[in-house]
Amino acid sequence: MIGDLVGSRKSTDRRGLQQRLNTALARSAADHPVADPLVITAGDEFQGSFPTVGEALHASFLLWLDLAPDGDVRFGVGWGTAQVLDAETGTQDGPAWWQARAAINTAEARAEHPGTRHARFCYRSGPEGEGPSEPAVDAALLCRDQLVGSLAARSLRILGGLMAGRSKTEIARDEGISTSAVSQRAQRDGLDVIVAASAMIREIV
Template structure:
């Protein structure tokens, strides 16, 4: 069976001063993206987590939701894969196969990219198996651009983007931030918040 696989981990988790609190926050965020998953994302070892979804768009949406929910305090990176997934042990749920190999290759590339100055803000990468599934180049072009924009935001813009993605109006967000609606609109335009919301919606529709 072909599935969209997701592997994620926390960037720099060993530097966390309270790893128990980090684990609690990550676990809560993972529960929020369990809906619609074939295998709800769960922590496997340390701060790595894995899950699978029926569509690539679903896995991309889950990764984005997790990143947005945890930022800026917890930085996460992801590998999204597409391919055949084999269940090796139905009792324990152990899986293998090209779908998982693709996700592993993707997150390894993400980690390597972060070491390059021009790609330091990349956090989500997609790979597929044997050219099945959505085209790698097109999906990753959108992901890299969004990652760069998101990685450049300050805390207020992250909160506003989180609100926009949740369907809140700019007037409501202005009240939350105790600033004027025009200030929210100006920030959304300057930082590309509306654009990121539109791109995220489009990515979630990928089949």
């Protein structure tokens, strides 16, 4: 998985955004199984590898929610093998990374078009089509991006709480609104659907 902060150079608090990214990466490493830890590689880009496509997509979505709405990130997930080129530095190469790079480039290109401006996640199967179905996974990600990209800041916070397994009562208390208001917003904005779809995406192997 390759991630990249979007437009961070234009941020009025780039240092603060970088610190938030570091904290989010550390939290992700503690909460999710990884084959290789998430590390910042250069500038605003970071990468890591996961045991399954689903775990990579789940961890990346929680990272996105962790930084939203002030920070925006795009992600590319690729399926394949990787070879360690330098054990000391951890430098790797191979189809997994080529495909992840192709995926994040596609996500960036999609975001430049009005109809798919909310695109932030993309998946690419192996060079010969190995791994989970690319069209099926990518279609699910594109639809989820559209739903999430249309949410207001409060709905994003509520979604983050739901994804973390918090109850609507707990979320309502933090938001200073009623549990009924949280439930109504979750229904109106499709938050429960996003949570359910994300759980299914996590199961992709």
